[in-house]
Amino acid sequence: MSAPEITRASVGLRSERGPILLAVMLSIGLVAIDSTILATAVPAVVDDLGGFTSFPWLFSIYLLAQAVAVPIYGKVADLYGRKPVMLLGIGLFVLGSLLCGIAWSMPALIVFRLLQGLGAGAVQPMGMTIVGDIYSMEERAKVQGYIASVWATASIVGPTLGGVFADYLSWRWIFFVNLPLGIAAGWVMWRRFDERVEPRKHSIDYLGAVLLAAGGTLLLLGLLEGGVRWEWASVPGVAIFVVAALLLAAFVGVESRAPEPVLPLWIFRRRVLNASNSGAFVVGVLMLGLTSYVPLYAQGVLGHGALVAGLALASMTIGWPIAASTSGRFYLSMGFRKTVLMGSLFVIAGAALLLPVNADSALWQLALPCFVMGIGFGYVASPGVIVAQSSVGWQHRGVATGTNMFSRSMGSAVGVAVFGAIVNSRLAGSAEGASLDLEHLSAGVLAPAIHLVFVCSAVVALALLLSGLLMPPHAGEEARRLLSRPIGRTRRPPERVEHVDVRVGLCGWTVSQSSYVRRFPVVEVQHTFYEPPADALLARWRAQVPPGFEFTIKAWQVVTHESNSPTYRRMKQPLPASARGQVGAFRTTPPVLAAWQRTLECARVLQATAVLLQCPKSFRPTAENVARLRTFVSQVERPTGRLLWEPRGEWPTQLLTELCAELDLVHVVDPMQTETVTPEQTYYRLHGTTGSRHVHTDDELRRLRDLVDGRPSPYVMFNNLPRTGDAERFRDLLSG
Structure with missing residues (x-):
């Protein structure tokens, strides 16, 4: 099935998301014009306020504030949503513009430019992040033209307006012009952009934010003013870099232990x-x-x-x-x-x-x-x-x-x-x-x-x-x-309360294939875990399903389970003695790598949309196991669909969050027992609350329905023994 053609009508300013795009363009336009409008008016500003030797700080203080604030705003937006951070940025930028327009001296103007920079540090990255949230990758290929037009227009309009205001009105209008644009952008963003952020308690990394801001400010200050305000080899020139290095080293130490770091270190891996x-x-x-x-x-x-x-x-x-x-x-x-x-x-x-x-x-x-x-x-x-x-x-x-x-x-x-x-x-x-x-x-x-x-x-x-x-x-x-x-x-009221995107299926065929595909839209193939079937059988399965039916598969146990696992008893050909110490636990040994390639081949034949790495409880969060997982996932060829990971046993939430983000993994859980750290890509596997023979109660199924409500295209796969009946009851509950 070919993807629908993406046109400007479907993603542009007249589309459903058009008002949000307009608000983003207006917001980014504030920053874009401000980056070009001031330079042409510097002589007029100096003639009015004086302070010729200080005017470079109009640019330096803005750059400092913007640069240091950007990563902090990014983290806050990930915790509490883009909308409040964007509105805060617009508010700070508009307030700073108003104060700059009424500045009475060069020092006052410099301070107010600092406030403007703090606002710009939120507006530009939040604008790009919102675009990344509401548009797919293919759609952004079109939307990028709209964002680029803002910068192209600003490169021409900014210097022109700066010259006109400085020569014919007053340089103060360089800042006052931001007020109507900012108010319009904030109003549209407030009214038309709605996001769903799951409420939960957060651990704010205040110390990390302070250390990053202080260390980053000193580092940038040393780079900007070295050789200008002081010699590079002078005491101030060396001291500022030494202090910056110490602060940033302390920041790294804090981030490695923080539950929710302001700048996660996995970013650099x-x-x-x-x-x-x-x-x-x-x-x-x-x-x-x-x-x-x-x-x-x-x-x-x-x-x-x-x-x-x-x-x-x-x-x-x-x-x-x-x-x-x-x-x-x-x-x-x-x-x-x-x-x-x-x-x-x-x-x-x-x-x-x-x-x-x-x-x-x-x-x-x-x-x-x-x-x-x-x-x-x-x-x-x-x-x-x-x-x-x-x-x-x-x-x-x-x-x-x-x-x-x-x-x-x-x-x-x-x-x-x-x-x-x-x-x-x-x-x-x-x-x-x-x-x-x-x-x-x-x-x-x-x-x-x-x-x-x-x-x-x-x-x-x-x-x-x-x-x-x-x-x-x-x-x-x-x-x-x-x-x-x-x-x-973004809010689309008629669709938010429906459950048409919930994919309900079973882990393994429990009835004939012809009967199964009439009941469910997806199946998780278990044969590939014990010993992958022949390609001919997989191809037949693929050919006998209707359009839109999905396969997901479980990776061969040779990748995840060590040779002492009882699951190996179901292999038709036992492992050779020479391979028994080389399999499982994501070892990058020849048997494991060969098993992974066979898993990928099965996924390609079935056109699987996801491959599951299910670990035994013996795979605990030790340093060795974490290192093996990182090495394996980073080095091997990835499947054409999503890569799912189901760790069993007790794993620290922060470690799970870091690994899933770093390795681009979907965290698979039984929602009756724990919650996923990747709620934006939900894949549930229900094993049975009291054991494999457990029959889920009506209350449990209603709780499950509430959990998937609002999630983007969640998968709910039943893996308990009476799974067929449970899945059908849950499917009926969703449709009712």
Whole structure:
């Protein structure tokens, strides 16, 4: 069955989710315009308020507040929902804008910009996270065009409005213009966006948040002000990095023990997230190199005015949205890895085109490389955010998005520090004691200093290839299958109370196949656990079911159960003596790897939508077992559907949460005994409260119905002996 065609009519502003998309676009527009509107009005601000030496802090304090707040907001949103964090961010941004507009001095304006930055730190990542929540991966390929249009419009409207307000009205309107936009965005978000967050008690990681904020602030401050306010090798220059390192080391220690860490350490063990975040970091480094020095080269070396110099940089902000809006076509057809590698090649090509630029070059020779690099940034950054979001569940998507954006901010700070140090060092050697003020530097002195930045940018651009190669070859394929439908957190009143999406089935055939498929829509095949059947039999099963019927399978016991398990008695061919110490417990031995490949072959023949890894109670949460699980799941080929994991016995909830998030596992439980840590992907297996012969009472089935109510497409599989009758009673209860 082919998926329905996704059109702009189904996902755009006139669709059911259109008002939410509009609110997100307005919210992101606040941040996008603010990032470009102020620069052109700095002279007017300084003329009115004074404080020329302090005006760089208008940008630095904003960047600091935004960057440090992003990962904290991401975690809070995962605990309490996106809506309250987004509304808080809009509120802080609007309040900060109002205060900036009435600021009476440069210090006051800087403080109010801090408040604006705290708001922006919530708005941008929450906007992208909400998009990830309400749209599937395929739909985001279309929606990305809408988000990209916001940035493209802001790159043109922002500088223009800044110049108009500064020249004809007042620079204060640069901030007042945010008030109606922010109020409109907040009102639409409040009225039209509804999300379902399961209420439960949380353990807030206050200490971790404070340590991250303090350590991150000092680290960014040291990078931004090193070589400007103080020398790199001076006492303040070294001390700020030492204190930052100590605070961040303490943060890591706290996070390793926190029940609900603000920044889970498993984030740094996921290959797809490391690839995405490293790409965002390099993009941040290069982007600051362009935005800081391309306009300066156009003015100070090529002799153009400020407006024309801004147009050279605008070519990058035009290329980026073009690529971002078309990136979906590529990552859906050829995968995320190839798309990121393609974007990396664009960036490298653009950086190479900058190398021959000299004092005799025309402006287009400077603008063209910026445009090409902007194309590359769009093909690296946008798919990077999407694959990061899609590789985790709802409860971790805020952290994944926030970490990606924090990585870009860190890259920007490093870019400011490194490129600034390179230019200053070259100028100090060339000026020979003369003033280093820009207005006193000749083109002959400035050109080689900035050209050195272009050379370093070309070298740094090569690192994007490494981040692309780090991306798993099949990154996003499982997420595309699992998240092909939105999670369903927006309100759709007629459908919320129905149970048409609950998949009720049995663990194993209990009646003839022809009778079974008339009663249930899914079966969990047990034969594959004891000893996988021949492909011919599996193919016959597949051919004899109606369209839409699902198979899930249980992985061969050789993968999970050690040789002393009594379940091996049902194998037709006993294990060879040489293999008995090499099977089970996720060992990466030849017998286990071969058994896993056979499991995958069965899944492919049956077109199974999920593969279950069921562990015996003897597989306890020891360090050795956890390490084996991590190694196995990280290294082996994954199935084409979801990977389910049912640990038996007592496992700490925090450890389960970390492992399922890190390894992209669906936590399978008997809901009569415990609750899953992956409620956004529910797969229940009911074994019987009092044993395998247990018959579920009407009260138990009603409780089960309440548990699955509102869950996105849950699976309820009965595994007790009288399971056929229990499943039919539960099915009737749902329909009644």
